[in-house]
Amino acid sequence: MTHQTVGHRVRPGLPDDPRADVTEPSPSCPVEIALSALRGRWTTLVIRELLQGERTFTGLRRALPALSDKVLSDRLAQLTEAGVLERHREPGWPPRTHYRLTPQGHRLGPVLQALWDWGAAAPPVTTAS
Amino acid sequence: MTHQTVGHRVRPGLPDDPRADVTEPSPSCPVEIALSALRGRWTTLVIRELLQGERTFTGLRRALPALSDKVLSDRLAQLTEAGVLERHREPGWPPRTHYRLTPQGHRLGPVLQALWDWGAAAPPVTTAS
DNA sequence: CTGAATCCCTGCCGATACTG
DNA sequence: CAGTATCGGCAGGGATTCAG
Numbered sequence: 001m002t003h004q005t006v007g008h009r010v011r012p013g014l015p016d017d018p019r020a021d022v023t024e025p026s027p028s029c030p031v032e033i034a035l036s037a038l039r040g041r042w043t044t045l046v047i048r049e050l051l052q053g054e055r056t057f058t059g060l061r062r063a064l065p066a067l068s069d070k071v072l073s074d075r076l077a078q079l080t081e082a083g084v085l086e087r088h089r090e091p092g093w094p095p096r097t098h099y100r101l102t103p104q105g106h107r108l109g110p111v112l113q114a115l116w117d118w119g120a121a122a123p124p125v126t127t128a129s
Numbered sequence: 130m131t132h133q134t135v136g137h138r139v140r141p142g143l144p145d146d147p148r149a150d151v152t153e154p155s156p157s158c159p160v161e162i163a164l165s166a167l168r169g170r171w172t173t174l175v176i177r178e179l180l181q182g183e184r185t186f187t188g189l190r191r192a193l194p195a196l197s198d199k200v201l202s203d204r205l206a207q208l209t210e211a212g213v214l215e216r217h218r219e220p221g222w223p224p225r226t227h228y229r230l231t232p233q234g235h236r237l238g239p240v241l242q243a244l245w246d247w248g249a250a251a252p253p254v255t256t257a258s
Numbered sequence: 259c260t261g262a263a264t265c266c267c268t269g270c271c272g273a274t275a276c277t278g
Numbered sequence: 279c280a281g282t283a284t285c286g287g288c289a290g291g292g293a294t295t296c297a298g
Contacts (some may be wrong), residue, residue: 030248
């Protein structure tokens with residue numbers, strides 16, 4: 001076999017990408033991008049709802065009663081900006097806006113599954129007691 | 130075919146677990162547990178370093194020069210609490226403490242990979258321009 | 259119905275200084 | 279070398295109020 005990509009070491013389990021070499025948090029790092037999309041309280045619950053299908057603003061509020069208007073609005077804006085979901089405003093009265101996941105948003109399913117699996121395998125609090 | 134688990138609906142892509150039904154953020158939700166372990170600036174970079182092998186406090190500081198003592202200390206405590214890494218203090222002088230991932234910590238590799246893959250597939254900022 | 263604007267409180271993180 | 283103590287700035291998130 002030949003030598004392997006001279007000039008940098010191969011790191012086990014890490015992508016061979018320059019963005020994997022940053023020495024400080026960088027918004028262009030894919031991991032940061034993903035965590036930034038998931039960041040914040042309520043975010044994953046909103047995504048969970050939308051993974052089940054299209055929802056309206058009020059539909060989301062009904063599903064998550066303890067979530068305030070402001071934060072829901074913030075989350076929807078954040079997730080729209082992150083390319084996770086799309087708004088579809090229907091003309092007429094009363095105003096109705098439907099939110100649905102983009103293809104990129106649907107791809108969060110496996111990501112959340114990976115997070116779930118890891119968390120489910122974690123010890124309840126601390127191993128020691 | 131027979132009926133399927135009467136009493137609740139099957140949700141596509143979501144685990145059949147009561148913790149998947151919460152209507153507000155819950156510390157016992159596996160996704161929350163995982164995100165809580167990864168939460169905070171610098172956290173994933175510290176994990177990345179330790180995925181490459183055991184490190185000392187100073188070793189981590191050298192790898193991440195812009196990371197302050199306090200935050201590094203915070204992160205190491207947080208990750209220890211989360212069961213991601215272990216401290217090994219060596220007796221004698223000068224004091225040397227080694228940090229290494231636990232088996233549970235190593236399992237974060239695939240999780241970070243999933244996050245990376247999703248973030249790498251995301252549009253740079255917003256699709257529209 | 260679907261949000262945006264404001265206020266306040268809390269928790270995070272960076273800088274600095276200090277200890278075993 | 280390996281941390282902790284303290285402080286200040288800033289962003290996140292909840293409650294309330296107002297607007298299209």
